[in-house]
Amino acid sequence: MQAEVLVEPSLRAPEGRAWPRDLLKRVGLTLVVLGALWAFWEGYRALWMATGWTRPFVVDNLTMPPAADIVSRLWEPLAVGQPPLIRDLLDKSAFTMREALAGFILGALIGFAIGVVLHHSRLLRRGFLPYVVASQTVPILAIAPMVVIWLGGKGLPVWMPVAVIAAYLTFFPVTINTIRGLDAAEPRALELMRSYAASSWDVLWKVKFPASLPYVFAALKISATASVVGAIIGELPSSIQDGLGGAILNFNQYYSLDPAALWATNLVAAALGIAFFGAVVLAERLVVRAAPENVA
Structure with missing residues (x-):
């Protein structure tokens, strides 16, 4: 026992010293990728403008503004005497984040509940799952106005219909992966639980829920970005000007005069x-690491 106690700290010490090095590598890789994207953008502009190529589209300062102009536009005011654009976009991002977060949580809970029900009933799965799949074939731009009309006059907060639209895009991946994860539980563990009359x-x-965690978190990663997209799209028919959707719509109307503003808004989104x-990745590392060894 003493040998084990003495060896254990020495084994953990390198792990404790490894995470700062791993973090620096990730930051460095991110900067390299951003630099490569910046170089590709500028190289593409320079080549197409120098040769006059028009496929797949004409490249000029209107269709592809310089990357430096897009970034610098964030620090320029919307108009004379107003704060920088980045401050306004951060305020709008906070509003959209609230909508997306509410939709993400709502959609994840609904998707997980549907997945559990369909996992326990083969009959419901055969009868109901095709309609779950079909729900995702309807364009979100067609559903968003209907949701706004249905919920707009119910005395709910103005952002609630947008959260429901975000939840609509969120629940499907969670439902499918929950079913797959629950089905993937270790058969021997299930037999052991049955022997205990559990x-x-x-x-x-x-047993089943811990086994499904990797599958559920894989779906949550997809749903996380989908909830942001759903929130932005949902703001358009809602005529909400406090979010990123309203900013994108406004800057789109004046794109010919200030194209960098729309591109800058896209960067923030x-x-x-x-x-x-x-x-979600951080939550996965915290939760899955705490799960049983055969699951993590």
Whole structure:
């Protein structure tokens, strides 16, 4: 026992020193990728403008503004005497984030609940799952106005219909992967629980749910970015000007005068989606590492 106690800290020490190095590598790789994207953007512009190629589209300062102009536009004011564009976009991002987060949580809960029900009933799965799949074939732009009309006059907060639209895009991946994850539980573990006369509830939460975590988190990564997209799209028919959807719509109307503003807004929207994705990745590392060894 003493030998084990003495060896264990020495084994953990390199792991403790490894995470800062791993973080630096990830940051360095991110900067390299961003630099490569910047170089590709500028190289593409320079080549197409120098040769006059028009396929797949004409390249000029209107269709592809310089990357430096897009980034610098974030720090320029919307108009004389107003704060920088980045401050306004951050405020709008916070509003859209609330809608997307509410939709993400709502959609994840609904998707997980549907997955559990369909996992336990083969009859419901055969009869109901095709309609779950068919729900995703309807364009979200066709559903969004109907959701706004249905919920707009119910006394709910103005952002609630948008959250429901975000939930609509979120629940499907969670439903499918929940079913797949629950079905993937170790048969020997299920037999052991049956030998102990465990209830269906105990089997679900002590065996099947831990086994489904990798599948569920894979779906949540997809749903995280989809919730941001759903929130932005849902703001358009809702006439909400406080979010990124309203900013995109406004800057789209004046694109010919200020194309860099729309591209800058797209950058902020992409950053919001990446932040949602990163939060799910962090939660996955914390939760799955704490799961049983055969699951993690």
